[in-house]
Amino acid sequence: MPRYLSGWLNDVVKNAFKRGYISKTRERPIHDFVQRVIEVKGSGRTPVIAEYKRRSPSGLNVEADPIAYSKLMERNGAAALSVITENTIFSGSYEYLEIIARSVKIPVLMKDFVVTEAQVDTGFNLGADMVLLIVRILTERELEGLIEYVRSYRMEPLVEVHDENELEMALRCGAKVIGINSRDLLTLKVEKEKVRTILPLIPSEVLKVAESGIQSTEEIRELKRAGADAFLIGTSLMKEPDKIKDFVNA
Numbered sequence: 362m363p364r365y366l367s368g369w370l371n372d373v374v375k376n377a378f379k380r381g382y383i384s385k386t387r388e389r390p391i392h393d394f395v396q397r398v399i400e401v402k403g404s405g406r407t408p409v410i411a412e413y414k415r416r417s418p419s420g421l422n423v424e425a426d427p428i429a430y431s432k433l434m435e436r437n438g439a440a441a442l443s444v445i446t447e448n449t450i451f452s453g454s455y456e457y458l459e460i461i462a463r464s465v466k467i468p469v470l471m472k473d474f475v476v477t478e479a480q481v482d483t484g485f486n487l488g489a490d491m492v493l494l495i496v497r498i499l500t501e502r503e504l505e506g507l508i509e510y511v512r513s514y515r516m517e518p519l520v521e522v523h524d525e526n527e528l529e530m531a532l533r534c535g536a537k538v539i540g541i542n543s544r545d546l547l548t549l550k551v552e553k554e555k556v557r558t559i560l561p562l563i564p565s566e567v568l569k570v571a572e573s574g575i576q577s578t579e580e581i582r583e584l585k586r587a588g589a590d591a592f593l594i595g596t597s598l599m600k601e602p603d604k605i606k607d608f609v610n611a
């Protein structure tokens with residue numbers, strides 16, 4: 362059973378346990394995210410993971426065509442796409458993951474509150490190349506097991522942390538791609554300082570993804586200087602998709 366949770370976090374995790382499993386034959390090859398980041402960096406651009414997110418507990422409420430959004434991001438050099446599949450508070454869906462994965466040839470991250478292997482199976486079947494694993498909602502044994510299970514499909518987990526303790530647990534469990542979420546999932550407060558203090562603690566061989574609250578190229582440049590390799594951006598791109606042109610050249 363995941364760690365003790367409260368409020369909306371507890372609700373979405375309870376819902377995750379009830380999510381049905383979708384058994385379909387995967388239609389696309391695995392796209393390697395780490396390789397893609399190296400490619401994007403090698404071409405002198407900034408690796409941006411553009412997120413398709415329609416609603417969020419922090420107040421986002423945006424309609425956008427998932428295929429048009431994804432193709433615009435890919436066309437303008439996004440390193441990858443992140444698709445929220447949490448279907449209650451975030452109004453995400455597995456259908457979005459399936460149609461977006463079908464529309465692009467860059468890596469796709471399934472962004473959800475993953476607590477069961479059935480969710481990983483579904484992500485693989487629908488075309489995900491990466492699966493988000495949130496340290497905050499998992500015990501160490503669960504995290505270790507899910508990392509191994511995601512890798513058994515040759516997908517790579519993006520292991521998300523918010524503080525030093527969660528970082529230590531992620532490293533003990535062998536995470537190779539770590540997301541630092543500046544937003545505290547319980548309070549929803551964006552604490553940008555957190556990312557800057559945690560980044561230097563992460564070993565150089567781990568790929569570092571700064572997540573949440575990113576709205577400008579200045580912020581991207583600053584996070585780059587602090588050690589971030591890639592940038593996961595949702596709200597500001599959902600509100601102004603054309604910002605991707607600036608962000609990839611930050």
Ligand SMILES: O=P(O)(O)OC[C@@H](O)[C@@H](O)c1c[nH]c2ccccc12
Binds near residue numbers: 542
């Ligand atoms: O919309 P923002 O502030 O750019 O944040 C994007 C992404 O980091 C955020 O949606 C997120 C980070 N970790 C999550 C876990 C579950 C759901 C959503 C998230």
